[in-house]
Amino acid sequence: MLRDDQIVEILELVDFRISKSELGAFFRDEKHENYMECGDQVLRNFLNGLVIHLRGTKENPKNPNEVIAKHKAQIPAKEGNSKRVEFKPKAKDSEATRADQAPEKSGSGSKNTAKKKFPKGNGKPSVVEKVKYNFGKNKKP
Numbered sequence: 582m583l584r585d586d587q588i589v590e591i592l593e594l595v596d597f598r599i600s601k602s603e604l605g606a607f608f609r610d611e612k613h614e615n616y617m618e619c620g621d622q623v624l625r626n627f628l629n630g631l632v633i634h635l636r637g638t639k640e641n642p643k644n645p646n647e648v649i650a651k652h653k654a655q656i657p658a659k660e661g662n663s664k665r666v667e668f669k670p671k672a673k674d675s676e677a678t679r680a681d682q683a684p685e686k687s688g689s690g691s692k693n694t695a696k697k698k699f700p701k702g703n704g705k706p707s708v709v710e711k712v713k714y715n716f717g718k719n720k721k722p
Contacts, residue, residue, distance in 0.1 A: 582656065594633045597626040 583591070585601050592599050606617035637643035 583652070587652075588627070591630040591634045592623075592626055594630040595626050597623075597630070599623065 585604050588604055589599060589601060603617070606615050607619040607623075609616040635643065635645040635648050
């Protein structure tokens with residue numbers, strides 16, 4: 582999480598000057614009298630500055646993971662917790678995150694979702710059999 586002074590520094594990397602009060606107006610409630618929408622120019626400059634902040638320049642490249650770790654070290658832990666807790670999303674199933682394979686169904690919680698199979702001679706016509714083709718001829722005999 583970035584603080585407002587860090588956001589101002591990031592915007593200054595791309596020569597975009599903004600005050601902390603202007604920045605705070607973007608984060609106010611929409612009903613507040615000093616609320617301001619974040620314009621395209623501010624957002625564009627912030628994203629460009631963030632790229633420079635995390636990756637560095639061609640002359641002075643940085644490792645983004647080290648920059649993020651440095652920011653996490655600067656954030657103080659809350660008073661109730663002596664250790665900072667990391668929240669990471671967990672996959673519900675290891676197979677659910679794989680796109681190349683269909684997840685296997687276990688016998689305990691899976692429903693029987695097999696399609697109904699109709700025998701070929703059950704009298705239910707297919708869609709193609711319902712259509713009558715005239716091949717451009719009139720219907721009169």
